[in-house]
Amino acid sequence: MTISNAISERELLHRLREGDHDAFSSLYATHHDALYLYAYRLVDDEDLAADFVQEAFVYIWEKKALLHIETSLIAYLFRTVRHKFLNLKAHYKVRTDFADHFQHYLDEGAYVVDRNIEEKELFAQLQTELAKLPQKMSQVFNLRQQNIPDSAIAEQLGISEKTVKNLMSQTLKKLGHTFKRFVFFLFAY
Structure with a gap:
């Protein structure tokens, strides 16, 4: 300049x-x-x-x-x-x-919502199937879900531990194919 x-x-x-x-x-x-x-x-x-x-x-x-x-x-x-x-x-x-984070949130939220719905549906189906089982089998299954040891279940129901294990095994076989994923989820922890 x-x-x-x-x-x-x-x-x-x-x-x-x-x-x-x-x-x-x-x-x-x-x-x-x-x-x-x-x-x-x-x-x-x-x-x-x-x-x-x-x-x-x-x-x-x-x-x-x-x-x-x-x-x-x-x-x-x-x-x-x-x-x-x-x-x-x-x-x-x-x-x-923001758009990326929001999309991730939506994707993750949809997964969580889908998973919760799926778990509720599976749980409702499980309750229906458990109602069809003989009383001792469903009792053993429900007590096992509460993390009660087999010895305590046996004492509570007045049966042997071996019977508890057999009843649980029979219950899992009956529910096996339909609820393979759900049963694994329940007992994986």
Whole structure:
């Protein structure tokens, strides 16, 4: 920038701070194209580049009274456009991260809900099948679900431990094919 250009720019900035529309129009006409090309290289989108340039000039106009530019106005405008770009990039990252986390939550939530529904349905089916079993078999099964040892079950029902094991084995065989997954789930822990 030559000395006369620097003086001219300082004069325009001074007039701009005072609210001179012609000074603003002159700054706009002088720097618009260079800013647009810079913004376009950043975003590779014509509309977005035009928006960045417009927002930079709107910012200059709105903050005209507070402007304290140490370097040239064009350098200040380039930084303003770059900050707009970085803010947009950060905003997109936040939105993308949120969308990813939300989708994960939905996927995980659907799995949990599906699993809970499946477990309730299996439990209801198990209760139906247990009701069909002979009384001693269902009693042994229910007591075993409560983690009561075979010796305590035998004592409570007045039968031998071997009978408890046999009844449990018969119960599991009867429920086996239908409830293989569920029985494993119940006794896996």
